[in-house]
Amino acid sequence: MSIPAYQQIKNFILDQIQKGTWLPGAQVPSENQLVEQFSVSRMTARRALNELSDQGFLKKSQGLGTFVADSRPLSSVLVVKSIAEEVRERGHSYSNNIISVRRIKADSLQATSMGVAEGDALIESTMVHHENGTPIQFEHRLVNPVLVPEYDQQDFNKLTPNEYLSQVAPLTEAELSIEAVQPEKKVGIALEISNQCPCLKVTRRTFSQQGIVSLAELIHPGSRYRLGSKISVGK
Amino acid sequence: MSIPAYQQIKNFILDQIQKGTWLPGAQVPSENQLVEQFSVSRMTARRALNELSDQGFLKKSQGLGTFVADSRPLSSVLVVKSIAEEVRERGHSYSNNIISVRRIKADSLQATSMGVAEGDALIESTMVHHENGTPIQFEHRLVNPVLVPEYDQQDFNKLTPNEYLSQVAPLTEAELSIEAVQPEKKVGIALEISNQCPCLKVTRRTFSQQGIVSLAELIHPGSRYRLGSKISVGK
DNA sequence: CAGTGGTCTAGACCACTGG
DNA sequence: CAGTGGTCTAGACCACTGG
Numbered sequence: 001m002s003i004p005a006y007q008q009i010k011n012f013i014l015d016q017i018q019k020g021t022w023l024p025g026a027q028v029p030s031e032n033q034l035v036e037q038f039s040v041s042r043m044t045a046r047r048a049l050n051e052l053s054d055q056g057f058l059k060k061s062q063g064l065g066t067f068v069a070d071s072r073p074l075s076s077v078l079v080v081k082s083i084a085e086e087v088r089e090r091g092h093s094y095s096n097n098i099i100s101v102r103r104i105k106a107d108s109l110q111a112t113s114m115g116v117a118e119g120d121a122l123i124e125s126t127m128v129h130h131e132n133g134t135p136i137q138f139e140h141r142l143v144n145p146v147l148v149p150e151y152d153q154q155d156f157n158k159l160t161p162n163e164y165l166s167q168v169a170p171l172t173e174a175e176l177s178i179e180a181v182q183p184e185k186k187v188g189i190a191l192e193i194s195n196q197c198p199c200l201k202v203t204r205r206t207f208s209q210q211g212i213v214s215l216a217e218l219i220h221p222g223s224r225y226r227l228g229s230k231i232s233v234g235k
Numbered sequence: 236m237s238i239p240a241y242q243q244i245k246n247f248i249l250d251q252i253q254k255g256t257w258l259p260g261a262q263v264p265s266e267n268q269l270v271e272q273f274s275v276s277r278m279t280a281r282r283a284l285n286e287l288s289d290q291g292f293l294k295k296s297q298g299l300g301t302f303v304a305d306s307r308p309l310s311s312v313l314v315v316k317s318i319a320e321e322v323r324e325r326g327h328s329y330s331n332n333i334i335s336v337r338r339i340k341a342d343s344l345q346a347t348s349m350g351v352a353e354g355d356a357l358i359e360s361t362m363v364h365h366e367n368g369t370p371i372q373f374e375h376r377l378v379n380p381v382l383v384p385e386y387d388q389q390d391f392n393k394l395t396p397n398e399y400l401s402q403v404a405p406l407t408e409a410e411l412s413i414e415a416v417q418p419e420k421k422v423g424i425a426l427e428i429s430n431q432c433p434c435l436k437v438t439r440r441t442f443s444q445q446g447i448v449s450l451a452e453l454i455h456p457g458s459r460y461r462l463g464s465k466i467s468v469g470k
Numbered sequence: 471c472a473g474t475g476g477t478c479t480a481g482a483c484c485a486c487t488g489g
Numbered sequence: 490c491a492g493t494g495g496t497c498t499a500g501a502c503c504a505c506t507g508g
Contacts, residue, residue: 005496018327030474041500044497044498047497062475062476063474063506063507064473178461179457180457182457198415198417198433198434200415222417226413265492279478295494296486296494299486300487
């Protein structure tokens with residue numbers, strides 16, 4: 001046989017997902033069921049499930065089973081540097097306007113994305129970053145106070161949240177998504193734009209050795225901000 | 236022992252890389268050597284090496300061995316893969332609708348961005364990419380016919396412009412910017428959205444050895460597309 | 471409790487690379 | 490050829506989840 005068994009199982013599962021036979025959230029056959037169905041050992045069945053999980057098609061839960069993941073667009077690699085640094089590199093003046101920094105209790109959505117229990121403490125900070133006095137980024141951020149207990153005692157005029165966090169909790173991983181959105185009313189007001197104006201929204205989750213450090217939503221007026229990069233291909 | 240054996244092996248290897256004992260390109264112990272060194276089975280040693288390869292720290296070559304990978308580029312780097320590939324990886328069906336492919340004479344703006352003289356010939360292609368029949372990307376592209384003379388004779392249902400170009404003119408560099416915009420009327424119509432809907436616009440210029448190959452504007456409905464990525468920091 | 475996934479073993483045969 | 494990684498087996502014990 002030229003196609004490896006684990007690949008055949010992967011193809012079978014991907015087929016079902018593609019055809020819509022198995023919808024997001026549906027349970028896929030257990031390792032033991034695949035063992036019987038494909039006459040393979042459990043290690044081979046596991047391999048198929050693990051690779052599909054790593055690729056984001058499936059989601060495993062010990063004791064529960066394996067499920068079709070919510071479909072997610074994924075592609076690229078992007079690193080966003082500190083906004084203050086970026087502005088200064090352009091030779092412009094940087095300033096910010098801190099709206100609030102406070103402790104809150106995680107609701108269920110926040111708990112899930114921060115990897116804590118519902119009701120656990122989180123620190124929430126909200127501010128607007130300016131370039132030459134013009135608002136260019138609205139930042140809403142959640143921070144895990146267990147990992148960064150002194151976050152809410154910082155002077156963010158000295159060091160931006162991003163800069164402070166990268167000092168005290170060096171990140172090992174980051175996850176980010178970029179989308180175009182219409183700003184909520186309060187965001188539009190803070191950015192001094194109409195809420196017709198399309199905005200670039202970057203959602204960034206950072207991980208350190210100890211777990212999820214922070215979830216940041218960064219909203220930029222489309223008219224005043226672009227993300228750019230240049231890539232050299234080392235071939 | 237609470238830390239799994241494969242994790243201990245991973246930590247050991249990461250330590251050597253971090254301390255600089257093992258430099259990029261250096262060969263790491265083979266699976267069989269790790270088996271002896273850590274008194275584990277080969278499957279466990281393999282798991283450690285495989286996970287580190289998947290994470291980009293190591294590079295395996297059958298018959299040769301496993302080596303420390305070159306340290307990862309950690310600048311503002313973004314790679315956009317083929318839209319067709321991306322859709323298919325999600326297990327969805329890909330299709331496209333070609334609006335036009337034609338030769339034009341460069342106006343001054345086009346000439347500047349393509350690095351040609353005003354009045355020189357360019358090929359312009361316009362099309363809409365679909366995922367499961369829903370428009371997700373409007374593509375407007377300029378191509379230099381001197382570098383890719385047969386571009387306007389391709390069947391883009393077989394190979395997307397991106398895929399074709401990366402075959403005939405392997406890129407050495409790419410420049411891109413991402414912004415949020417309101418779509419022009421004709422783009423909104425092609426994408427079947429209202430032109431109130433904020434869109435993600437990716438502008439991508441690609442270079443080969445010979446010069447600027449192509450300038451692409453890729454417009455995605457904010458409601459149907461996100462750019463995402465996950466980054467591991469190799470330190 | 472039965473069923474799930476998580477870790478692990480001690481083997482096997484194979485394809486590939488260099489000398 | 491000996492050594493490497495690639496696929497695979499048929500078991501084992503474990504931690505976790507729900508009923």
